Amino acid sequence: MKNENWDDLKLFLHVAREGGLTGASEKTGASPATIGRRLLALERQMGRNFFIRRQTGYSLTKDGQALLTHVLAMNEAARSIGAWNEGVNELPTVRISAGSWMSHFMAVNLAQLWTPDDPFRLCFKTAEIRLDLAHREAEIGIRNSFPESSNLAARPIGDVAYAPYCASHFNMVRDCNWVGIGADDAVAPSARWLLAQTDLWVTIWANNPRMLHDLLRSGAGRGVLPCFVGDTDPSLVRAGEEIKPLYHRQWLVMHDDDRRRPEIRTLVERLAQLIEKQQPLFRGQRPRG
Template sequence: MSRLDWEDLNLFLAVAREGGLSAAANATGRSPATLGRRMLGLERELGRELFVRHGRGYRLTGEGQSLLSELSEVEARIARLSQRSGIEGLPLVKVSAGTWTTLALLRSFANLVGTPPDIRLRFVSGERVMDIAHREAVIGFRNQRPTDKTFAGRKLAKVEFAPFGAPDAPRLWIKVLADTPSARWLAKYAEGDAVCEVNSPRNALDLALAGQGMALLPTFIGDSEAGLLRAAQVVPELTHDQWLVVHEADRHIPEVRRAIDRMCRVLEGPRG
């Protein structure tokens, strides 16, 4: 271990995350041949077989996966130290959530950051699931329980969807063009009854508030808008659980713990 090169560990992270030498070469600027030699050297130095090599790329062995988890934790700690030394001074917590959960949280922003603020929050809002294992986000909101044993999950209130519109709005749908269960439901059942199509879920809410049609919204959003009424019953097949997910290595960090507790209080309490 005396000859262990920290640069080799960084290159290992690239190969492990990219799944092969060619993709890792693009990410690191090293040639595939160089990366292959460095990975062989790292395996000899550690006395572990880290990869199963095959024609489609490099797959991690169990020992390789363990090393990836260990190095990811070290990487996260270094990132947190860097954040604390920044000019803002407050520890940063990155949060990944869909459009509607982000909107509900932002409406209670002061309750999340504390008075006076003791954390900074960075919201990464969108329908793509961010990679918590690789620290694209520290806290993520999901529609199912995490199965990876390196993640911890906390079950929140169920999420229900229903059509909402202004009292005098036309009974025509505002369709959302997105890869989400609610958008797929609309694509299936509202094919000929759409007054407008948008690619941002939030735009559907804006149009509904303007009285232009019906939007399929989570009830915790639609019921909170004074200008909207439920136009029909809850759509049963869209009802799902909501889970707050965090990496086991991060869950007891003080600022992460505070953010989790505050977000859960917002999302588990009345949202209206």
């Protein structure tokens, strides 16, 4: 048989269980005529007779009994899949708020943060603006400052250094232009720092960090990146010394009422261990070359 139709097989199951078209019609809502027509089509398609049809009802032939065994197994598998899917939908979801760079870092290291066997799901909320954790727009936030709200808890997770970077093929002797985030989109301190440097010649603006990264890789100019981003990109090299005013402490922030929830506690611990283990990279102590 080619392209078995599960809907027709389910009709077969109802007729076999109810012993006729009328009972199957009551169970499915399909008319007896429709069910009878589809069963005939199923028999023609498979080249077998499944029912002995009498005025008193339908009884199974030998082939019908064999098919019933298979369909019952399929039905049980379908029920199991449905129960599994419902279970997934019931799992708690942990929303993580972070900027583009930390979101990229978490994506690259996802296997150390979450596995399909974990009893929770993840939702990454990537944005340069801060979501309101106090009003539960996310469960966990990665922030560059200690929270001011009294109902938020915070855990320090080390420091972050910044430096200028450019493509390895960029001519740093001949070209002095820079690439930055435009004033309308300059939310991060690193973006605002470059805007404040009036002696630097910015020739290209981007509206988000990922585009800035792509422009630097293409050789568009120099630009400011966190060291944990720039020092792990083989297409980039440092174009100057670390920018000391941008060096800052990083924090894991969560609502004080939620921090003891098992899924949040687990994820906070994994994030802290992952980032603390990579502190030399975050602090700019692993420059390429």
